[in-house]
Amino acid sequence: MKPIPRRWQQVHDWFFGGTSDRWLAALRIGLGLQLVLYCITSRGDWLQMFTLHPGSFVTRDLTEALVTLGAALVPRVSWLMSVGEFIGLSEATILWVVWSGLLAAGLCLIAGLFCRSAAIVAWFFHLSAIKSSALLSYGVDNFTSIGLFYLMLSPLPDHLALDSRWRKWPPKKAQLQSFWQRVLQLHLCVIYFFSGLTKLLGSGWWNGESLWRALTRPPFDVVPSEMLIHGRYLFIPLGLGICLLETSYPIFIWPRRTRLIWLVGIIAMHGAIAVLMGLYLFGFIMAVLNVAAFGINLFRLHGKKVI
């Protein structure tokens, strides 16, 4: 048994050991790109997703009523709408202001300009948008929200951001860099562990049926069934492989020897989901979170330690 002070010191060192801020640069740029892509891909239906007018998919007030049933403090588009209406803007104008604000925040994050403000605006607008369209939200929105929450709290700007280069802002504490990277790393471990464990409890993941059904389930049936059936012998090993890759992620992502294998495996899995099921945004955000959490330290490309 190690004495408690020594254990405490180990925990402390693990969290605050210090690291470079390249992981934060990856997270910032990745989330910026994700926001820009979200804006571009949702532009065609933006008004219909949020308007109060009959003729939308589901009117905003109904969605917000459902979401805020037990969470009245959760940000939503109606709050922004109230502010906009107070200064005399129409509903459509306010919705486009929100869309433009998200796009601008995404572009600022990519460039690293006004990083902190852009991260806060992005988090608030994005959270408001996904809560007010919750009946049309899926995993990608949730993971973007997680990423933006950590980004907003992390020690911005990183050394690659324009804020650091042009405005000569000093680099932040390396201890805090490592703390927030650890938080993101542990969060990903929880995500994959529970995801894999829950899959292992279903018989469909043991006999390949779940993988088959996931790929043939409309609207994710991007690849024709007649093509998929040729690869039916791969479904059992692939289904089990996914379960094992996810469940054992919290174990094998840490040692240097296995980290690359697990990281490549997980990113390949998300890449396959993107291509085979048409979930490009989902695949991208998961790759961003994984690379920021575990990938950056694997690639030492002229890396310079900031502090």
Next chain:
Amino acid sequence: MRFQRAYLIGFALHFFLLVTVASRDFFAVLADGSSYLPAALEPHWRVLEDATFTVLGQKLPPNNPMRETIAFYLHAAGIEAGYGYFAPNVPYSYKLVFQLTYPNGTTEYELPSVGTPETGMRLPTLLDFIAANRYEPLRQLILKMLAYSVWQHHRDALKIRAVFGAVITPSMAGYKRGDDPTYAVVCAYDFGFTKTKPPRP
């Protein structure tokens, strides 16, 4: 050192909530009997799920400040839901078909239309919600809204029947035998629409 301790305490609380939410959804899957674990264990999983509700303040009255604060934090951090995607088994997908009837008696079929493929990927969330929701008036209201959005593009239609059903895709063995996907109707509603005359000048 003091600020580091504060950070660690904050992280411990955050991580505790994260794991509790993930456990809640995990126990819910087990309690629902959708896993292959013995059914005799289901009441125990239900007790554990119940305990997570208590921890997360979800048994407090809806306007309780503690409940509100925890709920806000969970949503703000994006950790209000667990991570059992496509688990333990991949569920059936749902389909909504609109049958439009015109004054001359002709009928036409339409699907919910979206402007971009990305929104098309979002529609299953809505359809899954309609399927899971057992409160009839809410289900009817959502379907009426969707029917109305279709009517906007077909304003001559007198009546729209919204037929909501599950798409049962064949298993691998069934597909090899030549089985086709089948459509099991869950519910259907008729909605009447009339064009309002423009007001007189």
